[in-house]
Amino acid sequence: MSIKFNKINIQPIFTSLRKIRHQMNDLTYTILLMICSTTIAFLFFFSSEKNTANITLVYILALILTARYTNSFLYGICSSLIYVVLVNCFFTYPYFRIDFTLSGYPVTFIVMLAITLTTSATTSHLRIQSKLLSEREEMLQKADKEKMRANLLRAISHDLRTPLTSIIGTSANYLESNTLSEEEARVLLQHIYDDSTWLLHMVENLLSVTRIQDTNTKVKKTEEAIEEVISEAISRFKKRQPIARLEVKIPDELLVVPMDALLIEQVIINLLENAWVHSRSSYAITLSITHNEKEVAFHIRDYGIGIPSEHVSTIFDGMTASNSKSIDGHRGMGIGLSICKTIIEAHRGTITAMNCNPGAEFIFTLPKEDAYEC
Amino acid sequence: MNAKFTVLIIEDEENIASFIKNTLINHDYKVLLAYTGQQGLSLINSQCPDIILLDLGLPDMNGTDIIKSVRSWSSNPIVVVSARTQEYEKVEALELGADDYITKPFGTNELIARIRTSLRHSNRLLKDSPLYKRPYQCGNLYIDFLKRVVMINQQEVHLTPVEYKIVAHLAQNSGKVVTHSSLMTYVWGPYTDTDNKILRVNMANIRRKLEKNPAEPEYIYTEVGIGYRMKEDEYAN
Numbered sequence: 001m002s003i004k005f006n007k008i009n010i011q012p013i014f015t016s017l018r019k020i021r022h023q024m025n026d027l028t029y030t031i032l033l034m035i036c037s038t039t040i041a042f043l044f045f046f047s048s049e050k051n052t053a054n055i056t057l058v059y060i061l062a063l064i065l066t067a068r069y070t071n072s073f074l075y076g077i078c079s080s081l082i083y084v085v086l087v088n089c090f091f092t093y094p095y096f097r098i099d100f101t102l103s104g105y106p107v108t109f110i111v112m113l114a115i116t117l118t119t120s121a122t123t124s125h126l127r128i129q130s131k132l133l134s135e136r137e138e139m140l141q142k143a144d145k146e147k148m149r150a151n152l153l154r155a156i157s158h159d160l161r162t163p164l165t166s167i168i169g170t171s172a173n174y175l176e177s178n179t180l181s182e183e184e185a186r187v188l189l190q191h192i193y194d195d196s197t198w199l200l201h202m203v204e205n206l207l208s209v210t211r212i213q214d215t216n217t218k219v220k221k222t223e224e225a226i227e228e229v230i231s232e233a234i235s236r237f238k239k240r241q242p243i244a245r246l247e248v249k250i251p252d253e254l255l256v257v258p259m260d261a262l263l264i265e266q267v268i269i270n271l272l273e274n275a276w277v278h279s280r281s282s283y284a285i286t287l288s289i290t291h292n293e294k295e296v297a298f299h300i301r302d303y304g305i306g307i308p309s310e311h312v313s314t315i316f317d318g319m320t321a322s323n324s325k326s327i328d329g330h331r332g333m334g335i336g337l338s339i340c341k342t343i344i345e346a347h348r349g350t351i352t353a354m355n356c357n358p359g360a361e362f363i364f365t366l367p368k369e370d371a372y373e374c
Numbered sequence: 375m376n377a378k379f380t381v382l383i384i385e386d387e388e389n390i391a392s393f394i395k396n397t398l399i400n401h402d403y404k405v406l407l408a409y410t411g412q413q414g415l416s417l418i419n420s421q422c423p424d425i426i427l428l429d430l431g432l433p434d435m436n437g438t439d440i441i442k443s444v445r446s447w448s449s450n451p452i453v454v455v456s457a458r459t460q461e462y463e464k465v466e467a468l469e470l471g472a473d474d475y476i477t478k479p480f481g482t483n484e485l486i487a488r489i490r491t492s493l494r495h496s497n498r499l500l501k502d503s504p505l506y507k508r509p510y511q512c513g514n515l516y517i518d519f520l521k522r523v524v525m526i527n528q529q530e531v532h533l534t535p536v537e538y539k540i541v542a543h544l545a546q547n548s549g550k551v552v553t554h555s556s557l558m559t560y561v562w563g564p565y566t567d568t569d570n571k572i573l574r575v576n577m578a579n580i581r582r583k584l585e586k587n588p589a590e591p592e593y594i595y596t597e598v599g600i601g602y603r604m605k606e607d608e609y610a611n
Binding site: 252 | 479577580581589595599
């Protein structure tokens with residue numbers, strides 16, 4: 001934060017100066033400035049015809065620099081005192097002698113002191129402000145994370161309770177009733193079977209998130225061939241949705257990308273399932289891959305009803321779980337999508353959703369090279 | 375089949391053990407149950423089951439120790455039962471000598487197919503057996519191991535020697551998972567790099583030669599993080 005702040009009002013010369021500044025403590029810095037300015041002042045003094053105005057200006061600059069980049073008022077005030085004495089001693093008549101009787105001397109001193117104080121005050125003010133700003137930003141981030149976690153938890157408990165209630169109710173029904181026909185019993189068992197399959201899918205989703213301890217930590221990546229990951233994801237998806245129609249287009253060359261294959265598979269399955277269940281269309285979903293030098297993009301496109309426009313921007317936030325349920329009567333994919341986002345972000349990729357009339361397209365990207373910096 | 379095959383289930387979850395047991399009994403297998411590793415080992419020693427279904431997460435000992443101990447004196451097929459997220463465990467078990475694995479939760483059909491495949495391969499240990507020389511056939515894919523010919527729709531497919539070696543090895547183990555490292559060792563010898571990129575490249579080429587759509591393969595399936603599995607030979611059963 002502080003770096004960003006400084007960039008606004010400091011020129012490149014000062015950037016390098018600041019770099020040097022970072023290497024030493026305040027006292028060395030002040031003394032060094034003093035030596036530099038005095039050397040320059042002496043150069044002026046001996047070369048030109050004793051231009052006192054220039055010499056004073058050099059000292060004022062040194063003073064400003066001291067006040068700006070030291071952490072305490074004290075350095076600025078002390079150096080202004082010393083500079084006044086130096087100017088008085090060396091560069092004003094009588095040379096090399098301290099003479100406080102010189103007219104105008106108090107004015108010089110007061111002006112120098114004023115400059116020091118103003119600069120120091122501005123500096124510390126800036127410092128406090130930038131600290132406040134960065135603190136506020138940190139708090140916002142924390143609140144954001146907290147909010148996301150709370151949303152996720154709410155969505156999870158809602159989404160898990162529904163099938164569990166249904167399973168418990170249905171099995172109790174089965175156990176308590178003794179007048180069920182074979183056909184009725186079959187229907188009940190089928191409900192239990194469906195609900196538990198769904199529950200399992202959800203739990204697998206959640207388990208996959210435990211592989212990412214924190215959104216900031218990196219996932220364990222290995223080089224994987226995209227076509228292999230896709231083909232396994234598709235076969236798992238088809239096991240769950242045997243009637244789903246799907247068209248897959250992959251590039252001719254072999255693409256190898258670093259990733260946690262299990263997590264990316266989960267993302268592909270979630271997006272395919274989302275496209276199939278929520279598009280309310282029997283038109284085949286397409287899954288296609290595009291790539292450039294930097295990244296590989298996965299496109300999942302359906303030709304159904306699209307995403308309600310008010311949800312497009314928040315679809316990955318885990319909030320839509322309960323809302324979307326009321327819209328199309330299917331269980332929400334809220335958790336599924338927010339998990340997708342978590343996974344892709346942990347891979348340093350991006351994920352977006354958009355309506356493309358007809359239907360919707362979800363695109364996620366993965367970087368081709370593993371960025372080692374953190 | 376004149377005698378029933380005996381299956382030993384080593385699984386600590388009673389509900390799961392009883393569900394597997396019922397399934398197997400319905401499919402005409404004789405079933406032994408063990409709830410702990412110790413129990414399992416003593417049953418293996420006393421009853422000599424034809425195949426062992428082993429859950430890796432046991433309360434009293436590590437599942438991999440059971441594999442080690444069994445492999446020290448027997449080549450009985452072992453099928454490992456494990457959860458989806460534990461690839462490393464699976465690879466370790468396979469490398470220690472387990473024949474195959476099945477991921478929880480599994481369907482009845484999947485379970486029976488795995489058991490059949492493993493039993494079939496265990497009878498094939500003699501390379502001279504006629505089963506080993508008989509061509510592989512599945513769908514439109516046909517492989518003649520004696521003539522070293524691979525055909526799709528009666529059309530010969532040209533494979534490089536390395537590609538043929540990979541395909542033939544997978545076909546001879548059809549229905550069973552073959553790990554990356556065992557495939558690497560088989561094709562390039564025991565001192566190859568651990569980096570399996572070269573295998574990936576060869577597999578990608580094979581897929582483009584054999585499969586209609588490489589993203590939805592019909593014959594060679596990928597088990598990400600573990601290895602490859604070729605579709606079961608049609609005349610296997």
